[in-house]
Amino acid sequence: MLKKQQLYHQLKNDIQQLHWQPGIVLTQQQLSAHYGVSRIVVRDVQQQLLNEGWLTTHGKAGMQVPPFNADEADELAMLRLQLEPLALKLAAPTLSFTLLGQAEDVLLTLSSTPELSPYQRGELNWQFHRLLYQSCNKPHLLGLLEKLHQQVSRYLGYQDQTQSYTQTSATEHQQLLTLLRRGDTEGACAVLTEHIATANTKLVSYLRNK
Incomplete structure (x- = not known):
């Protein structure tokens, strides 16, 4: 199972490789299932990437990969x-x-x-x-x-x-x-x-x- 820092690097890499396309909405449940990690780990990593501008909030349950602007x-x-x-x-x-x-x-x-x-x-x-x-x-x-x-x-x-x-x-x-x-x-x-x-x-x- 990926730890928080490993997921942080893996998710950034996957966003950069366009595995997760700009505009896609990513939920904690979706990422938890995809990477085999707890939703708590996903939440912490999402928050870190939100602070760095790699994700934006979307509704109540998800975060979005922002388009290139x-x-x-x-x-x-x-x-x-x-x-x-x-x-x-x-x-x-x-x-x-x-x-x-x-x-x-x-x-x-x-x-x-x-x-x-x-x-x-x-x-x-x-x-x-x-x-x-x-x-x-x-x-x-x-x-x-x-x-x-x-x-x-x-x-x-x-x-x-x-x-x-x-x-x-x-x-x-x-x-x-x-x-x-x-x-x-x-x-x-x-x-x-x-x-x-x-x-x-x-x-x-x-x-x-x-």
Whole structure:
């Protein structure tokens, strides 16, 4: 039987893989039977995913997988564009080669493990970015970015699947590392800004025209 944390990861993965399609209503009874867990475990996981924006309430008995929304994607990117370059700028002066090496290891895992699910790739993507930001020594800023990532990751996984954006993202991540190793903070922040903005433009355009 799946435990709560296992169900949390499995349900997020299944939503990202579109096993549970956007718009579908999921009841505790349905998920309990499908995953072989108690309704108490399902309730706790549903509440966690509700807080993270992966589910929305629907009536008295269910929660819905929300549709992908161009306006929401655009707003999330707007927040990223304000917060992530700030975090990188603050972190860069004390960003050690050890942290950069760890970030490169994450990129190596992403590039050498094609069987990773979209959910796993999203988690590694955030791990890469967090390694670059963590030495900013601003715990509230990092906390905001952590919460933002939980909402953004659903869209990033969707973009990887629908627009084959993985290779473009990998190239830009490598450019970030190169610039940071050179001590070019301004250049790295510019690449990060372009990285977020370009991906968002493509995603929003796709969502509005599909």
